[in-house]
Amino acid sequence: MNVWIWGLVLLLAVSSAKWGSGKLAKPLKKLSKQWGFSKVAAASLLALVTASPEVGISTVSAIRSVSDIGLGNMLGSNIIALPLIMTTAYIASRKSFKTNGKEHQQHLENKFFALPKSSVYVLTVPYLLIVGLVAVLTIPEDWRGLQPVDGWIILAAFFIYLGQALWRGKGKGEEVDWNKKEIFLALSGVLAVVFGAYFTVRAAEHIIDYIGISLVIGGLFITSTLSTVPEVFKTWKVVSSGQPTAGSTSVIGDKAITMTLGFFPLAIVTTPISNFQIYWVNIVFVALIPAVFSLLVIYKKETGLKLKDILILNSLYILYLVIILGVIGVY
Template sequence: MNAWLWAGVLLLAAWAAHWGANQLLTPLKLLRKQWGLTASAGAAFLAIVTASPEVAINITSAARGVSDIGLGNLLGSNIISIPLMITIAYFASRKRFKNNPQHQEHLDAKVLALNKRSVSVLSLPYLGIIALVAILTIPKAWRGLQPVDGWIMLGAYAAFLARAIIKGREKGEKVEWTQKEIWLSIAGAFAIAAGAFFIVKATENIVSVLSISKIVGGLFITGIMTTAPEVFKTWSVVKGGEVTAGTTSVIADNAITMTVAFFPLALVNTPVQDFQLYWVNLAFVGLMPLLYSLFVHQSKELHGFSKWQVFVFDAAYLTYLLVMAFFVLELI
């Protein structure tokens, strides 16, 4: 099979994995209502499912002996996701919401409205997770992903989730479950597993045909493909009036990717073979939530992002591409 055919397989597999994740969302949304979780805390909880394709991909890449694809996926998806989702959310929120009359103020001010609590509940703890990854994997004596690192990062996610739930708890509601929802959830789990297998398999073959490294394939093929379907979810959720939930869920997704999806790669002792490529990418992984936290913290009466701040996120990603092309990969 040539690269184009494998690209088709990659698209279908990514769609299947995210279809599966969507089927698992319903039972978790019911649990969120039952437990009385707020939008920010609920985002951290629902990310268990929305980030499941990335976790499954890294399990598959570790099992198949191509953990560099998983490492590239881990870094690449966490760099592109925040600027991409914030840009999509900004344009999706440029309409009036009947259930939110105060939103007109944000429209007039050209601001993407956000709950300021999302910084303390999600983005600052996520920055702490990234700092912990740097401490565990960058120093020369500890360089690489090792089993002990994986267990530490699992503990970090448990603390992240517990903190989000404790800080965002309200009175719960009574919910009902249907057999259809249960069966769709089971089908979703199988779709995620199958999609992850073929995403990794397709990436392996594409990088082989194009003669590029597996980690670069993970960064710019797998990482982008696993993030792209989230565009539709973000657009749909924000269009429905849930601006904070639609925009902040990406932070929670990334926290899972850097912890739970980190775990299978650490178990198989994934080395850092190109240190410059690794630290540059990890630096940009940290830059995105840092900008997020600073911009929301600086906002005054109307919390969120102005149009120019949205463009700064996009410029940061463009800068990343230029740094990778000119200084890391030396393509030009």
């Protein structure tokens, strides 16, 4: 099949996976309301939905014995997501919201994007602990690579992460109505995610082979970028509707789930580290960008991001590109 056709298949497959995850969002929002979760905790639950395409890609790549695509996709999407999503959220928040009143107007005048401290303590700090765990399990020479035991340890970390996020700030639940249409759309969403993940990997295999690059590089720059683009549109829509916290912080929970559930299938089939230098550089930036984000949010009296903070996050991504492209050039 012509590579351009596979390119189209890749776009359609990624869109299918993201469409499917979108159809799962509404039922989870209702569950959050019914169970009385806080906004940040609800964002963590919704991250199960937004991370499902990446987890699906990892699973399919493990089944098809092209685990490096899934590995590259996870690492690449975790690095690009935070600068891209926060930039989108900042720009989308530069208008008046009917629901935010005088406080948001002050944020507009001060060129400030407000975020709660809980977005750091409930989501980012545990995420960094997960990245540290992954590094300990995969970087030391004697343990290098992903083995089944690593998968079970990382899976346990996922349940701990999700549990602490959901139960912090839990309040009283509310009555919600469920209908058959929502359930049908949710089931359709699951099928769309599975379909999209399978054909994303199949198309990526052909495109990577045609270009002549390694599977991990293809995952880092092709599938990861395309799988993040739909999140940009979702972020713009949610933040523009007057929900800046929900529209921006869910990306952190998304990537925490990607670093746990996404690693699990790759570990179960045993995935060696084919290029250690590329791997450790990516792990460093997977941790560095959210760590800097946390400091930028909480070092001020009023927590959040200013324009200069957004520029710092994007500068880190540019630095990553310079370093990783230099490493690739060496090889």
